[in-house]
Amino acid sequence: MKDIIRLDNIRRDFKVGDEIVHALRGVSFTISEGEFVTIMGTSGSGKSTLLNTLGCLDTPTSGEYYLDGTSVRKMGKNSRARLRNLKIGFVFQSYNLLPKTTAIENVELPLMYNPSFSAAARKEKAINALIAVGLGDRLMHKSNQMSGGQMQRVAIARALVNDPAVILADEATGNLDTRTSFEILVLFQKLHAEGRTIIFVTHNPEIARYSSRNILLRDGQVITDTVNHDIHSAAEALAKLPKNDD
Amino acid sequence: MNGTNLFKIAFRALANNKMRGFLTMLGIIIGVASVITMLAIGQGSKRSIQEQISEMGSNMIMIQPGQGMFGGVRQDASSMETLKLDDYQNILDETRYVAGVSPTVNSSGQAIYGSNNAPTTVYGVSPDYLDIRRYKVADGDMFSDQDVQTAAKVCVIGQTVVDNLFPEGTNPIGKVIRFGKLPFRVVGVMESKGYNSMGMDQDDFIIAPFTTVQKKILAITHLQGITCSALKEEYTDQAIDEISEILRRNHKLREIDEDDFNIRSQQELSEMLTSTSDMMTILLAAVAGISLLVGGIGIMNIMYVSVTERTREIGLRMSIGAKGIDILAQFLIESVLISVTGGLIGVLLGVAAAIIVNKVFMFPTYIQPWSVILSFAVCTFTGIFFGWYPAKKAAQLDPIEAIRYE
Numbered sequence: 041m042k043d044i045i046r047l048d049n050i051r052r053d054f055k056v057g058d059e060i061v062h063a064l065r066g067v068s069f070t071i072s073e074g075e076f077v078t079i080m081g082t083s084g085s086g087k088s089t090l091l092n093t094l095g096c097l098d099t100p101t102s103g104e105y106y107l108d109g110t111s112v113r114k115m116g117k118n119s120r121a122r123l124r125n126l127k128i129g130f131v132f133q134s135y136n137l138l139p140k141t142t143a144i145e146n147v148e149l150p151l152m153y154n155p156s157f158s159a160a161a162r163k164e165k166a167i168n169a170l171i172a173v174g175l176g177d178r179l180m181h182k183s184n185q186m187s188g189g190q191m192q193r194v195a196i197a198r199a200l201v202n203d204p205a206v207i208l209a210d211e212a213t214g215n216l217d218t219r220t221s222f223e224i225l226v227l228f229q230k231l232h233a234e235g236r237t238i239i240f241v242t243h244n245p246e247i248a249r250y251s252s253r254n255i256l257l258r259d260g261q262v263i264t265d266t267v268n269h270d271i272h273s274a275a276e277a278l279a280k281l282p283k284n285d286d
Numbered sequence: 287m288n289g290t291n292l293f294k295i296a297f298r299a300l301a302n303n304k305m306r307g308f309l310t311m312l313g314i315i316i317g318v319a320s321v322i323t324m325l326a327i328g329q330g331s332k333r334s335i336q337e338q339i340s341e342m343g344s345n346m347i348m349i350q351p352g353q354g355m356f357g358g359v360r361q362d363a364s365s366m367e368t369l370k371l372d373d374y375q376n377i378l379d380e381t382r383y384v385a386g387v388s389p390t391v392n393s394s395g396q397a398i399y400g401s402n403n404a405p406t407t408v409y410g411v412s413p414d415y416l417d418i419r420r421y422k423v424a425d426g427d428m429f430s431d432q433d434v435q436t437a438a439k440v441c442v443i444g445q446t447v448v449d450n451l452f453p454e455g456t457n458p459i460g461k462v463i464r465f466g467k468l469p470f471r472v473v474g475v476m477e478s479k480g481y482n483s484m485g486m487d488q489d490d491f492i493i494a495p496f497t498t499v500q501k502k503i504l505a506i507t508h509l510q511g512i513t514c515s516a517l518k519e520e521y522t523d524q525a526i527d528e529i530s531e532i533l534r535r536n537h538k539l540r541e542i543d544e545d546d547f548n549i550r551s552q553q554e555l556s557e558m559l560t561s562t563s564d565m566m567t568i569l570l571a572a573v574a575g576i577s578l579l580v581g582g583i584g585i586m587n588i589m590y591v592s593v594t595e596r597t598r599e600i601g602l603r604m605s606i607g608a609k610g611i612d613i614l615a616q617f618l619i620e621s622v623l624i625s626v627t628g629g630l631i632g633v634l635l636g637v638a639a640a641i642i643v644n645k646v647f648m649f650p651t652y653i654q655p656w657s658v659i660l661s662f663a664v665c666t667f668t669g670i671f672f673g674w675y676p677a678k679k680a681a682q683l684d685p686i687e688a689i690r691y692e
């Protein structure tokens with residue numbers, strides 16, 4: 041399998057006043073195409089900093105980062121923006137949809153910043169992505185007319201629309217109730233089954249059993265990095281959940 | 287990054303917040319509308335003044351007896367009898383820059399024909415008067431120099447006098463009317479000029495040979511005034527110099543004596559009036575310009591607040607691939623769209639207001655095309671100028687912090 045991500049001794053220091061905070065202290069790992077990786081750790085362990093680095097939003101203080109074969113470390117702001125546009129799909133804890141905007145317009149947003157797509161192509165891709173996340177019947181719904189689960193699905197569709205090399209999710213189920221969280225996990229497993237590469241940051245250890253690999257962070261270092269040979273089915277777990285009225 | 291996409295992005299962002307967009311626009315709408323209306327009022331009054339002046343003849347020069355000092359007592363101008371027939375004759379004979387000369391004497395009284403009568407004024411002039419004042423005879427003829435020499439009792443009458451004395455529509459030519467006790471044979475009817483912009487009837491008068499009016503109505507030998515025209519408007523100053531020289535010589539004034547006459551030119555009057563109305567235009571435009579500036583600051587204010595309000599949106603856009611320049615462009619386009627749309631509405635409102643001022647309040651207005659173009663340019667500039675700082679601020683946001691902004 042092709043390597044999508046290669047981290048080589050990544051360090052990230054923040055200067056806070058006179059002190060230096062070491063958010064990442066030499067992180068190295070490789071992620072191959074088609075893996076579903078959960079990155080776990082307690083609050084302050086460096087998960088978000090790591091994800092920002094992976095998402096080309098932040099540059100490490102030292103170390104090398106190769107995304108889909110290209111070295112990111114020496115890239116300028118604009119090249120990184122372009123890389124994000126082409127290779128990365130972000131899913132955030134708080135969805136971050138544009139307010140009062142239809143599902144289609146939200147989903148096609150990344151393509152708006154890519155001049156190689158025509159308006160028609162954009163729309164088609166957006167519709168396909170929305171169908172893939174199970175919102176084929178809610179294309180014209182506005183973000184304020186949707187439930188949390190639906191909004192997160194739109195956000196996931198937005199992350200899929202540019203066919204990214206990797207989908208980065210930061211606490212993507214953090215704002216959702218248990219049932220909806222499992223529904224989203226089912227969706228992620230489906231995307232995984234379709235061959236997509238997913239990195240899912242969470243502080244919830246339970247989620248680990250639904251992914252193919254777990255990385256545990258503590259104090260900016262990788263403590264364990266294990267392959268999960270016994271991937272649970274989120275769909276089965278969802279079926280076993282007691283039915284809620286709402 | 288593709289320009290049309292950025293335009294679409296900005297347009298969608300604005301469409302999402304129509305109320306905010308409209309409120310932001312309001313300042314620009316009011317600013318532009320008032321600039322256009324104020325300029326239209328200023329230019330309108332300037333034009334109407336200029337029109338009036340050129341109607342009367344822009345090369346006209348008026349000579350009146352002056353307020354000379356006699357034994358240290360300043361005299362009332364109307365009681366002065368300093369202008370004589372010789373003055374007229376010499377101006378007629380000796381000048382190079384004067385085209386037409388006519389004495390003026392006038393008297394008010396009752397004009398009578400049959401059972402109809404009306405108050406009016408008779409002006410005693412020479413045939414040159416017609417050209418000087420740019421009057422035209424519509425029917426019949428002007429009286430002749432011969433009539434002046436013989437003090438003939440002939441006259442040319444204005445349209446209002448025709449209407450008053452001949453209400454049945456009889457042709458007045460050849461009829462004998464009376465002015466006071468004196469009979470006049472009507473030889474011509476003036477072309478109608480209607481009312482001037484100050485509401486004065488320009489057709490209510492009779493003109494007759496000045497000799498007739500002088501001797502047979504007023505019984506005077508002096509002239510109440512002399513009206514001339516310069517060869518061209520540009521020669522007004524030279525003509526005035528010539529006239530002044532002749533009058534001073536004729537009146538035997540010494541070097542140290544003040545003029546005992548007054549020369550006023552239409553050019554001088556026109557310059558004075560237009561400079562007054564220019565001042566007014568500038569003043570009005572300045573006041574309106576300030577309101578446009580306030581509108582611009584309104585845009586900056588709202589855009590600035592909106593950058594803070596939309597920090598997460600900006601963070602999101604950056605995280606999915608928007609470059610700093612894309613964000614900058616989006617916010618700039620938003621503010622330019624707001625100000626240009628506001629400008630467009632403002633132009634429509636301003637033009638409507640100018641038309642209403644004209645039609646309802648009967649005040650002359652003139653919408654100068656450049657004022658529309660200018661206010662549009664100012665709008666675009668306002669959008670860019672006042673949108674720049676907030677847009678720059680948005681573009682410089684750190685995506686990591688922006689996306690987590692609460």
Ligand SMILES: Nc1ncnc2c1ncn2[C@@H]1O[C@H](COP(=O)(O)OP(=O)(O)O)[C@@H](O)[C@H]1O
Nearest residue numbers: 054056061063082083084085086087088089090
């Ligand atoms: N921009 C920053 N400036 C200073 N310190 C930071 C910054 N971002 C993160 N840190 C510090 O780095 C460490 C890791 O933070 P973070 O990556 O947010 O952890 P997690 O997401 O696992 O909770 C923390 O100690 C945090 O205070």
Ligand SMILES: [Mg+2]
Nearest residue numbers: 084087088089
């Ligand atoms: Mg975090």
